[in-house]
Amino acid sequence: MTRYVDFEPAEVLGEGLAYTVMGICIVFLILIIIMFVIKAMALFSAPAAEEKKEEPAAPVTEEVREEDGFELIAVITAAVAASMGTSASSIRVRSYKKLDGGAWNRAGRKDLLDNRF
C-alpha cells in the first residue's frame, strides 16, 4: 500500500461516493428539467384538433390453426390497425385461418392441366 502517497483511502472513498450521488442527481435534474420543458412546449404547440378516441373494435378473422404464429398475429394486428386507422392496442386478433383453394388456384391448376393436352 506504499504506492498511495497523497491520500487516505477512507477520504478517497468518501469523496468518490459524494461524486457518485452528485452525478446521479445532476443527470436526473437535467432530464427532469427537459421533461417539464417538453410538457410546457406541448401546451403551446400540441396538435390543434383533438384526435378522436378509437372504438375498441375487435375484428375477428377466421378460425385458429397454428399455435406459434405470434409473428403472424403481430403482422395481422398491425395490418388491420393500419387499414382501420386505429391503434394496434385497441385490436385483438382472436383467431385466423389460412385459406386454401380459391379461384386463382383453380384457374392455375386448370391452366397446368390444359398444357398437358
Added chain:
Amino acid sequence: MLTNLIDGFGAFFAKTGVAEIFTKLVADDFYGLKTLVMLAIACVLLYLAIVKKFEPLLLLPIAFGMLIANLPLGEVMHPEFFIDPKYLIDGHDLDMNLIFHKGGLLDLLYLGVKLGIYPPLIFLGIGCMTDFGPLISNPKSILLGAAAQLGVFITFIGAIVLGVFGIGGFGADGTAETIFKEAASIGIIGGADGPTAIYVTKTLAPGLLSAIAIAAYSYMALIPIIQPPFMKMITTKQERQIVMEQLRPVTQKEKILFPIIVTLVVVLIVPDAAPLVGMLMLGNLIKESGVADRLCKTAQNELMNIVTIFLGITVGATAKAETFLTAKTILIIVLGLCAFCVSTIGGLLFGKIMCKVTGGKVNPLIGSAGVSAVPMAARVSQKVGQEENPANFLLMHAMGPNVAGVIGSAVAAGVFLALFA
C-alpha cells in the same frame, strides 16, 4: 557473389518483423511473445466482427487497427506520443512537432480522437438519424433514460474501491486524481454509448482507451443476450403483458423546438457536455427542420462512415501490448459488464416504479431501453414484450427511453469531464 547474396538476404531478413519477433521473443520484457498474443487477440476480434457480426462497422476497423499497430517496425502508430510523459511537453501537453514529423499515418488520424473531433461528428450523424418523437409525446419516459445511467455511477464507485485497495493497478501513479479519472472512464461504459465512452476516456485516461472502446462496443453487440435474463427476473409476467396507450402524434413545431431547448438546458448546466449534446442536437435540427436535406444525408451517411473508419482504426491501434496486456484490461472487461447489467437493472426498477405510480399504464420492460445503444435496446424490449403478449407493440414506447439514454449518458459524460478534466 554468392556470399554477397547471402549477406544481402541476411541483412534484409534481420530488418523484417519476423526477425524482430523471434530475436526478441523473451527479451525486452517478452516483446516477441506479447506481440504474438496481441496479433492473436486482433484475429479473434476480427473473427467476432466478421463471422459473429458483433458491431462489425466498428469492431472490424478496431481489430484491424490493433493488428497493424502491433506488427513490429511498422511505425504506423505511436500511442506513447500521446500518453507517455516522456514525449509530452511539461509532462502533459501534446508535442505536435514530434507527432507531425515522427508520427505515422495512424498517429495523424488519431489526432481526431485525441482532440475530441470524431465522437461529436458521429453524434452529428446520430442526431440526423434519431427521431425524438416518441420521447416528446411521452415526456416522462425521459426519466428512464436517467435511471439507466445508474450503472455508470455504481461502476464508477466500484472502480474507486478497487483502486483504493490497490486491486488491478488503477491509479498506478499513486494519486487519487488518477483513480477518479480511470474510474470515470470505466464507469461510462455503462452508458452503452461508444462515442461518449471514447470522448471521456481520451481526455481522462487515454491509456485505457482501447480496452474501454473494445469493451463498450462488444457489450453493445451483446445487448440481446445480456438484457433479457434481467428483464425476466425483475418484472412479473403481468407487468410484461401491459399494453401501453398509443403515443399521441407530435407536431413538426415540437420536433424543431426540442433540439434547441435540450441544447439550451444541457449546455447551460453542464457546459462540458456541449460538444456531444450540441452536435447531436444540431444533427437532429438539420433533420427535423426539413430545409437542409442534403446536409442531413451527408451527415448520416458519408460523413459518419468516414469518421467511423478513422475512429475505429485509430482506437484499435492504441492497443499496444504494454498498455493492453495487463490485469487492468481484464478488470475493465468485467467492470464494463457490471456497468451494463446495473444500468439495465436501474432502468427496469425505475420502470416498475413508474408502472406502480401510473397505475399500470407503463410496461416496465421499456426501462431497460434506457441504456442508449439505439435502437438495439428498444428492439430487445419489443421482443421480450411480444413473447408474453404477441399483440403488444412496445417498440415506439421503448424508443423514448432509448433516445433519452443518449442524452443521459452524454450528460453523465459532461459531469465527469467537469469534475475531473
